[in-house]
Amino acid sequence: xxxxxxxxxxxxxxxxxxxxxxxxxxxxxxxxxxxxxxxxxxxxxxxxxxxxxxxxxxxxxxxxxxxxxxxxxxxxxxxxxxxxxxxxxxxxxxxxxxxxxxxxxxxxxxxxxxxxxxxxxxxxxxxxxxxxxxxxxxxxxxxxxxxxxxxxxxxxxxxxxxxxxxxxxxxxxxxxxxxxxxxxxxxxxxxxxxxxxxxxxxxxxxxxxxxxxxxxxxxxxxxxxxxxxxxxxxxxxxxxxxxxxxxxxxxxxxxxxxxxxxxxxxxxxxxxxxxxxxxxxxxxxxxxxxxxxxxxxxxxxxxxxxxxxxxxxxxxxxxxxxxxxxxxxxxxxxxxxxxxxxxxxxxxxxxxxxxxxxxxxxxxxxxxxxxxxxx
Ligand code: PLP
Numbered sequence: 001x002x003x004x005x006x007x008x009x010x011x012x013x014x015x016x017x018x019x020x021x022x023x024x025x026x027x028x029x030x031x032x033x034x035x036x037x038x039x040x041x042x043x044x045x046x047x048x049x050x051x052x053x054x055x056x057x058x059x060x061x062x063x064x065x066x067x068x069x070x071x072x073x074x075x076x077x078x079x080x081x082x083x084x085x086x087x088x089x090x091x092x093x094x095x096x097x098x099x100x101x102x103x104x105x106x107x108x109x110x111x112x113x114x115x116x117x118x119x120x121x122x123x124x125x126x127x128x129x130x131x132x133x134x135x136x137x138x139x140x141x142x143x144x145x146x147x148x149x150x151x152x153x154x155x156x157x158x159x160x161x162x163x164x165x166x167x168x169x170x171x172x173x174x175x176x177x178x179x180x181x182x183x184x185x186x187x188x189x190x191x192x193x194x195x196x197x198x199x200x201x202x203x204x205x206x207x208x209x210x211x212x213x214x215x216x217x218x219x220x221x222x223x224x225x226x227x228x229x230x231x232x233x234x235x236x237x238x239x240x241x242x243x244x245x246x247x248x249x250x251x252x253x254x255x256x257x258x259x260x261x262x263x264x265x266x267x268x269x270x271x272x273x274x275x276x277x278x279x280x281x282x283x284x285x286x287x288x289x290x291x292x293x294x295x296x297x298x299x300x301x302x303x304x305x306x307x308x309x310x311x312x313x314x315x316x317x318x319x320x321x322x323x324x325x326x327x328x329x330x331x332x333x334x335x336x337x338x339x340x341x342x343x344x345x346x347x348x349x350x351x352x353x354x355x356x357x358x359x360x361x362x363x364x365x366x367x368x369x370x371x372x373x374x375x
Contacts, residue, residue, distance in 0.1 A: 002308065004305075004308050004309065004310050005308055005309045005310065005354045005357055005358070006310050006347075006349070006350075007309055007310060007311045007344050007345060007346055007350065007354070007358065008310050008311050008312055008343075008345055009195070009286060009345040009346060009347035010144050010145075010147075010172060010195070010286075010287060010312070010343065010345035011312060011345070012194045012195065012200065013175075013194065013195055013196060013197045013347050013348075014197060014347070014349060015194075015197055015198070015199065015238075016197040016198070016241065016242055016245055018241055018245065019197060019198055019199065019238040019241045019242050019245075020238075022237050022238055022240075022241045023199060023234045023235070023237060023238040025237075026046055026233055026234040026237040026238070027234045029042050029043055029046060029233070030042075030043075031043035031044075032230055033046075033047050033222075033230070033231050033233060034220065034222060034230065043231075043233050046233055046236070046237050047067070047231050047233055047236050047237075048062075049237075049240060050067075050236045050237050050239060050240025050241075050243075051065045051067070051236075051240070052240075053240035053241070053243045053244045054067075054191065054204050054239060054240060054243045056243070056244070056247065057174060057175075057179065057191070057196075057243040057244070057246060057247055058170075058174075058179055058181045058189060058191060058204075058206050059179055059180035059181045059182055059183065060181035060182065060189070060206045061209070063224070064181075064206055064207050064208065064209065065204050065206055066204060066205045066206075066207065066213070066223045066224070066226040066227050067202065067203075067204050067223060067227065067231055067232070067236050067239075068202075068203055068204065068205055068217075068223075068227050069201055069202065069203065069232070070192050070193070070194070070200070070201055070202060070203035071094070071096065071169065071171040071190050071191070071192030071195075071203050072096040073203065073205075073216070074169075074190035074191065074192070074203050074204060074205040075094065075096040075097045075100050075138075075167075075169055075190050076096065076099075076100040076103075076216055077205045077213065077215075077216045077226075077227065078136075078138070078167040078188035078190065078205055078207075078213070079097060079100040079101055079104055079136060079138055079167060080100050080103060080104050080105075080214075080216060081212075081213045081214040081215065081216055082136040082165055082167070082187075082188065082211070082212060082213065082214075083212050083214055084104070084106060084134055084135055084136035084164075084165065085106055085107075085131075085132035085133055085134055085135065086106050086107045086108070086109065086131040086132040086133075086135045086136075087101045087104045087106055087107075087108050087109070087135065087136050087137075087138065088108075088109045088110075088111055088124070088127050088128065088131060088135055088136070088137045088138070088164075089101045089108070089109075089110055089111070089137075089138045089139075090110070090111050090112075090113060090119050090138070090139045090140065090150075091110050091111065091112050091113055091326065091327075091330035092113055092117060092140070092143055092145075092148075092326070092327045092330050092331075093138060093139075093140055093169065094140065094144060094169060094171070097138050097140070097167075097169055098326075101138065104136075106132070107131065107132060109127045109131055111123050111124045111127055111137075111139075112330060113330050113331060114331075115331055115332050116148065116278055116280050116281040116331070117143060117146050117148040117277070117278050117281070117327065117330075117331045118148065118150060118151070118281055119139055119150055119151075119155065121154070121155070121158060124137070124155065124158060124159075125158060125162075128158070128159065128161075128162040128164055129162070133162070133163060133164070134163055134164050134165065135159075135162070135164040135165075136164065136165050136166075136167060137155070137159045137164055137165070137166050137167070138166075138167040138168070138169065139152065139155050139166065139167075139168055140168060140169040140170075140171075140172070141168045141169065141170040141172070141173035141177075141179070141184075141189075142170070142172040142173040142176065142177065142283075142284045142287075143172065143278075143327060144171070144172045145287075145289055145314055145325060145327045145328070145343055146277050146278035146283065146287065146289045146327060146328075146331075146343075147172070147176075147278060147283035147284035147285075147286070147287025147288070147289070147345075148278040148281055148282070148283050149173070149177065149281070149282045149283060149284065150168075152166075152168050152184045152185075152186060153183065153184055153185055156184060156185030156186055157185065160185070165187040165188070165211060166185070166186045166187050166188070167186065167187065167188035167189070167190070168184065168186040168188070168189050168190070169189075169190045170189050170190060170191060171190055171191065171192040171195055171203075172195065172284060172287075173284065174191050174192075174195065174196055174243075174246060175195065175196045175197075175246030175247075175249060175250070176253070176284040176285060176286055177250075177253075177284060177285075178250060181206055181208075186208070187207070187208045187210075187211040188205060188206065188207055188208070188211055188213075189205070189206040190203065190204075190205060190206075191203050191204045191205075191206065191243075193235070193238065193239035193242055193243075196239075196242040196243060196245075196246040197242045197245065197246065197348070198235075198238045198239040198241070198242030198243070199234075199235045199238040199239065199242075201232065201235055202232055202235035202236055202238070202239045203239070204239070205226075205227075207226070213226050215227060215228060217229055249348050252348055253285045254285075256285050256286050256346050256347070256348075256350065257285035257286075259346055259350060259352060259354075259355045260285060260286060260287070260288050260344070260346055262355055262359075263288060263344065263355055263358055263359060263362075264276050264279065264288055264290070266359040266362075266363075267290060267359075267362060270362075270363055270366065271366060273293050274290055274291060274292055274293065274366070275290070275291040275293070275333075275337055275341075276288065276289070276290050277289040277290070277291065277328065277331070277333070277341065278331075286345050286346040286347055287343065287344070287345050287346075288343070288344045288345075289314060289328075289341055289342070289343050289344075290341065290342055290344070290362075291314075291333070291337045291338075291340045291341040291342075292340055292342070292362075292365065292366055293336070293337070293340055294340065295340055295365065295366075296313075296322075296339050296340060297313025297314050297339060297340060297341055297342050298313050298322065300313060300340075300342045300365060301313045301342065303361065303365045304342075304358075304361055304365075307357070307361040307364075308357070309354075309357060309358055309361055311342055311343060311344050311345070312342065312343045312345075313341065313342050313343070314327075314328055314338060314339075314341030314342060314343060322339070324338045324339055325338050325341065328341060344358065
């Protein structure tokens, strides 16, 4: 049996062999990084080496990296721990940011996006003017479904004009575009290891030197009391290795973008009824969100799966009910289009032959189902 073609990097990236080796070695190191004896110091050294690597990926100071359990926790930590009097989130944030905003215990406002999925800056200004101050604004750097990149630098300027703070979820941007925390001007930034080819269950919240962060998890005071709990040493080591390699992989961006563009060109050459979402604005190089009219996303996912290709649908299944994507709804797509969308996300292992198989499978489904009622 041949291995499936994996095109779901935005869900999780295949773990790197070097990461598996480093994690395995780290698991053999005995010691709690908080212990002062030699064994503890060995574990601490591993954690601090990884912190240096993650700081390099984020473009921030080493001490501003706080390790935690992943992107979900980092989003919760920033949004609920910033001590803001109100929270403004963009309508296309990841569920973890939207849910954290609801739990923050202060008034919550949602800022819309345009039809390309880019935040409406006039509405953001209006919300900042009317929301209790200081506000915490959360706008992701790149969207997980469409890859659309937000002008975070411009957004940071607006946010700071109003004396508010900015959090940006960079989970889907890291390793795909260059990240420079200082240049972005955000006060908080979220990273997740497993989107970079590191282990699952580890991530980081990056904080600007002046940004307050009340701990979400209190206890023994680890991570400068920002996040208590004995550090996941092996996971953190793997995250560090993945962070460094992901930076090197930025050289692969033109190759990956060319494959994504070739897929999209094949779709639009084949038909003008398919809709390539977010195509008109800057996107991460690996992501393509495509609606095939009349064919439900889950039907498409099954078809690709039968053809040995792993990818995602735009809609999500929760509690047995298919939920339309809140991202595509916020962009103004009707339910029919939103339900008919899939997400292809390529990565470092993707080859041209994989894209050929994707194009063939896409065309064969389109040829079979077009002009039929929704499957
Ligand atoms: N933010 C974004 C944009 C994501 O795509 C994800 C994961 O899909 C997360 C946050 C959550 O990260 P984690 O899986 O590490 O909790």
